[in-house]
Amino acid sequence: MTTYPVRVQGRFDPALNRWLWLVKWLLVIPHHVVLAFLWLAFGVVGVFAFVTILVTGRYPRPLFDFALGVLRWTWRVAYYSFGALATDRYPPFSLGEEPDYPATLDIAYPERLSRGLVLVKWLLAVPHLVIVAIFLGGGGYLAFRAGEWAYSPAGGLVGLLVLIAGVVLLFTGHYPRGVFDFVLGMDRWALRVAAYVGLMTDAYPPFRFDTGGDEPGAATLDAPPPPAPSRGTAGRVVPAVIGVLLLLVGTGLSAAGALGLWADQTQRDATGAVTAPAQVVRSTGYAVELGTAELNWTEAGWTVGDDWLGAIGLRVDPDAFVGIGPTADVARYLAGVDRDRVTGFGDQALYQHSAGTAPTSPPHAQPFWAAAGYGSLTWTAQPGDWTAVVMNADGSRTVDTTVVATATLPALAPAAWTALGVGALLLFLGGGLVLFAATRPTRPTTPARTTIGAESHA
Incomplete structure (x- = not known):
């Protein structure tokens, strides 16, 4: 019997600190921040690998090494934290093999992959995904999020058993070995499925529950020997x-x-302005502040200077007053006035109420408004800090009106074309670098012949 190409191992540590596991969730936050970006890159690599396998039947070695590194990193973090809680040794920030760490993962590099199989692996893996969902809470270690496969510790049967092991460790000072073996079996199953769905092997995951920290089976594979180590690996990985x-x-x-x-x-709209969705604002007070805008630029006349917003418009109900004025002047006018301040839009709008009294004078009598009107206003953006205010025309209590914001945005089209052009250029350069890394020849060294023996597992 041959071993499966995905080899997951973990060394059991009987001398675990009984208290440390309570704060491991906090200690691994830096790892999770880095892994969030690595898994985003993993998804992009997977898309490129899919196309490459479909065309050439090969998974580019630099991209394979990167994907394997992400899985290794994630497995070490899971083993330290709530994927197993089986070591107190803090995981290294590394995509490398790290053979001296208690948790290791290795995937045999496939010289050739089936072009047709790459199209249906996700479908063939459905039975395994159902099992993994039971192990890991329907989306724990292996989850399909935003079009990419993600591997991260979570709940499910694994989480429950690890929590039980942590409680036992807390009170007895010993991690139950039976729980460790069972959890490692579920972790191993999930990682095998992750490698298969991640296109890193054509070998279908076995429906076999291999418990314990050591990978079972014979250590000699019937597959061709792995390629000889090559020089210049960094010269391929860095461009990739x-x-x-x-x-x-x-x-x-x-x-x-x-x-x-x-x-x-x-x-x-008909006037050439971009119109934002209408928003209803309500307040039991005398005024509603629509947030503060800080507008600064260096030189008038630039496309991204005072002309980038163009003509700004605000429309309210005909019987309501709307004005835009310097933030400092608006703050003095509304100091001590019962009012609300609105931030955000639509369902995300947040109201901050300030209790107070009525304003000392009606809004139209204030001289500081840069633009104001009943029902609507039009204003050309200028440098400074500005605040928009909606009130009843007579300054009375309870404001209830619909606000519609517009802007001509003359810089929208130039900015969009610039972003599209720069984005296309970066896509071209990025694709070229990945292609260069995937096709760059390497200088093989003389491989050392290694024989590994292990007891067969039936």
Whole structure:
């Protein structure tokens, strides 16, 4: 019997600190922050690998090493924290093999992969995904989020058993070995499925519950020997990583540019202004502040200077007053006035109420408004701090009106085309770097012949 190409191992540590596990969730936060970005890159790498396998039948080695590094890093963090709680040794910030760490993961690099199988692996893995969902809470270690596979510790049967082991450790000072073996079996199953769905092997995961920290089975594979180690690996990995980052940035800029062009071409009204969705504002007080805008630029006349917003408009109900004025003057006028301040829009709008009395004079009598009117106003943006205010025309209590904001945004189209162009350039450069890394020849060294023996597992 041959071993499965995905080898997951963990060394059991009988001398665990009985208290440390209570704060491990806090200690691994830096790892989770880094892993969030690494898994985002993992998703991009997976898309590129999918296309490459479909065309060439090969998973580019630098990208494979990166994907394997992300899985290794995540497995070490899970083993330290609530994927097992089986070691007190803090995991290293590394994509490398780290063979001296208690938790190790290795995946045999496939020289060839099936072009057709890559299209249906997600479907073939459905039975395994159902089992993994039971182990890991329907989305714990292996989850499909925003179009990418993610591996991160969570609940389910694993979480429950690890929590029980932590409580036992807390009161007895001993981690139950039976729980450890069972949890490692579930972790091993999940990682095998993750590697298969991640296109890193064509070997279908076995329906076999291999418990314990050691990988069972014979250590000699029937598959061809692994490729000889090569020199210049850094010369391939570095361009691949830079290329993936350029692809990420390029994708974001291209999407922003396309969204900007869509808004410029489809969201303008008859006057040429882009109109925001209408928002109802209500207050039991005398005024509603619509937030503060800080506008600063360096030189008048620049496209991104005083002309980038263009003509700004605010429309309210005909019997309501709306004005824009310097923030300092508005604050003095409304000091001690019963009012609300609104931040956010739509369902995300937040009201901050300030109790007080009625204003000393009606809003139209104030000389500081840069633009004001009943029912609507039009204002050309200027440098400074500005606040928009909605009140009843007579300054009475209880404001209830609909607000619609508009802006001509003359810089929208140029900015969108710029973002789209820069994004396309970064996509081209990123794709070129990844292709270069995938096809760059290496100089093989003389491989050392290694024989590994292990007891067969039936």
